[in-house]
Amino acid sequence: MDSSHIQFCFDKSRIDFNQVQELFVLGAFWAKDRAIEDIKIAVENSDPVVTVWDCDRVIGFARATSDGIYRAGIWDVVIHPDYRGRGLGGKLVETVLAHPKVNRVERVYLTTTNQKHFYEKIGFKQNSSTTMILENSRLVGVASLLEQQAQQI
Numbered sequence: 766m767d768s769s770h771i772q773f774c775f776d777k778s779r780i781d782f783n784q785v786q787e788l789f790v791l792g793a794f795w796a797k798d799r800a801i802e803d804i805k806i807a808v809e810n811s812d813p814v815v816t817v818w819d820c821d822r823v824i825g826f827a828r829a830t831s832d833g834i835y836r837a838g839i840w841d842v843v844i845h846p847d848y849r850g851r852g853l854g855g856k857l858v859e860t861v862l863a864h865p866k867v868n869r870v871e872r873v874y875l876t877t878t879n880q881k882h883f884y885e886k887i888g889f890k891q892n893s894s895t896t897m898i899l900e901n902s903r904l905v906g907v908a909s910l911l912e913q914q915a916q917q918i
Contacts, residue, residue, distance in 0.1 A: 770819065770820065771817060771818065771819055771824070771853065772817070772818045773815055773816075773817055773818075773825075773856070773857070773860050774815065774816050774817075774818060775813055775814070775815060775864070777808055777809075777814050779816070780808060780814070780816055780823075781823055782801045782804055782805055782808075783801065784822065784823035785804055785816070785823055785826055786799065786800075786801050786804060788823055788824070788825075788826055788843055788845055789804075789826075789841075789843065791845060791846055792843045792844065792845055792846050793841065793843040795878070796841060796843070807828065807840075807841070808828065810830070811828035811829060811830050811840070812829070812830070812831070812864075812866050813828070813829055813861055813864040813866060813867065814826075814827075814828040814829075815827050815828070815857060815860050815861055815864075817844070817848075817853060817857055819848070823845075824844065824845040824847075824848045824853070825843065825844045825845065825848070825853055825854070825857050826841060826842075826843050827839060827840070827841060827842040827843070827857050827858065827860075827861050828840050828841055828861075829861050829864070829866065829867050829873075831866045831867050831870055832870070833865075833866050833869065833870070834869060834870060834871075835870055835871050835872070836870055836871070836872055836873075836874065837866070837867045837870045837872075837873045837874070838873070838874045838875065838876075839858065839861055839862075839867075839873060839874070839875045840876075842854065842857060842858060842861075842875075844857065854883065855883075855886070855887055858884070858887050859887065862887075873889075874895075875889055876896075
């Protein structure tokens with residue numbers, strides 16, 4: 766199939782959130798239940814955000830967060846199932862990595878469950894020594910404690 770008409774876009778204002786949500790349902794088991802309003806918040810707080818288009822159809826999505834110099838994280842990399850196997854996923858990740866907010870950082874972090882081999886081909890390496898997680902339920906407790914302390918002042 767000819768992919769010459771496929772476009773990669775950094776313009777957040779062009780994002781069709783309904784199509785992104787549909788893309789998550791079809792191609793991202795970890796994001797299939799995300800609400801459009803939550804996706805909008807994630808996009809607002811991410812830079813870069815890259816969408817991949819086939820004419821007017823969103824067929825790919827990825828986003829990153831970065832401090833611009835030391836650390837960045839890449840999130841929500843997904844290509845529509847009908848478009849996989851054409852190199853678009855690799856190009857999508859490379860497009861994120863080339864962005865000025867990401868291309869200078871010392872380390873780029875990525876979380877994946879089933880695609881380790883795919884990311885290794887791009888240059889990522891497995892690293893079991895730096896991964897820790899704090900579940901949101903703990904954060905809610907911390908926020909509540911901080912709110913109580915603020916009221917006491």
